[in-house]
Amino acid sequence: MSLEKKPLSDEIFHVIRELIETGEMPSGSKISEPILAKKLSVSRGPIRDAIAKLKNCGLVASQLNVGARVVSLTNEQLIEIYHIRERLEGLAARFAAEFIDNESLDFLRSLLSDQENQLNEKQEYYQKGGDLDFHYLIVKASCNEHLIRLFNDSLYYLIRVYRFQYGMKGRRVHSAHKEHSAIVEAIANQDGEMAELLMRQHIRLSRMNVEKQINWKGRDESR
Numbered sequence: 001m002s003l004e005k006k007p008l009s010d011e012i013f014h015v016i017r018e019l020i021e022t023g024e025m026p027s028g029s030k031i032s033e034p035i036l037a038k039k040l041s042v043s044r045g046p047i048r049d050a051i052a053k054l055k056n057c058g059l060v061a062s063q064l065n066v067g068a069r070v071v072s073l074t075n076e077q078l079i080e081i082y083h084i085r086e087r088l089e090g091l092a093a094r095f096a097a098e099f100i101d102n103e104s105l106d107f108l109r110s111l112l113s114d115q116e117n118q119l120n121e122k123q124e125y126y127q128k129g130g131d132l133d134f135h136y137l138i139v140k141a142s143c144n145e146h147l148i149r150l151f152n153d154s155l156y157y158l159i160r161v162y163r164f165q166y167g168m169k170g171r172r173v174h175s176a177h178k179e180h181s182a183i184v185e186a187i188a189n190q191d192g193e194m195a196e197l198l199m200r201q202h203i204r205l206s207r208m209n210v211e212k213q214i215n216w217k218g219r220d221e222s223r
Contacts, residue, residue, distance in 0.1 A: 009049035012040060016050055020059055020070050021129075021160050027072035031060060057157045071158070075214050078162055081155060082207035086200045088151060089135060093183055093199035095142035097192035104141050108134070108184050116177060125173035129160060134180050138199070141187075166210045176206065 016036065019025040031051060037044045051068055054060040062068045073081075111132065119125050127133045131140075139151045179202040186195040 007046075007049075008042065009046040009053070012042060012046045012050040013053045015040060016054060017059065017129075017157065020054075021157075021164050023165065025070050027070050027161070029070050030066075031068040031070065057153065059157050059161070073158070073162070078214075079207060079211065081158060081162075082203060082210065085155065085159065086203040086207070088147065088155070089139065089203060090196040090200035092139045092142040092144070092147055092151070093187065094192040094196040095144050095147070096138050097187045097190050097195045099143040100141040100187055104137070105184070105188055108137055108141075108187075111137070112177070112181055112184065119173060119177055125176060127163075133160075135159070138183070138187075162210070166213055170209075172206070172209045176202070179205070 016025070025031070033044045033047045033051070036047050040047070051060055055062065055068070059071055060068050061071045111134065115125065115127065115134075127135075130136055136156065139148055142148065179198065183195055183198045183202065186198055
C-alpha cells in the first residue's frame with residue numbers, strides 16, 4: 001500500500017509558514033504570488049491555495065487595494081494572546097495529567113532531553129513545529145477536541161512567530177527548559193492541579209519577558 005502524497009499546496013503552506021516564523025518574511029511585509037512562485041519553482045495556483053490557508057490560521061491578512069500581507073500584531077494584541085494562552089494551556093496541562101499515555105510521556109521526556117543538548121550546544125531554544133513542539137504536544141495530550149481545535153485554529157501559528165522573535169535566545173531559555181521539565185513531571189505524577197499551576201506560571205513568566213523586551217525596544221527607538 002502506498003502512502004498518500006500531500007497536496008502541493010500543503011507543502012507550500014509549510015514552507016511559507018516557516019519563512020514567516022523565522023522572520024525571512026517579516027510582519028507587515030507584502031506577499032507577492034509571482035515572486036513566491038519563482039522563489040519556490042511552482043505555479044501560482046498552489047501559492048494562491050497556500051496563502052488562503054495562511055489567512056485561515058491568522059498569519060496573513062488581506063486588505064482591499066493593498067493585497068495580502070504577513071499579519072502584524074500590536075504589542076497589546078500580542079500580550080492578549082499570552083493571557084489567553086496562560087488559561088488555555090494551563091487547562092490543557094491539567095487534562096494531560098489525567099489522560100496522557102506512557103508512550104506520549106516518554107516522547108516528551110526524550111524531546112526535552114534532545115532540546116537540552118541543543119540548548120547547551122547553541123545557547124538557543126528553538127522548537128520545531130507540530131509533534132516536536134512542547135506546547136503543541138501538551139495541548140494534544142489533553143485529549144480535549146474543543147480545546148485542541150481552539151488552540152490550533154486560533155493561536156498556534158501566531159504563537160510560533162512571536163516565540164521565534166522573543167523567546168528563542170537570551171537568559172530566559174534555560175529557565176524555560178527547566179519549567180518545561182517540571183510541567184512534564186507534574187503530568188507524570190498525575191497531579192493536574194500542579195501541572196496547571198506550573199504551566200500558567202511558565203507562560204506568565206514568558207509574557208513578562210516579552211513585555212520587558214518590548215519596553216527595552218521602545219526606549220531604544222525613542223532615543
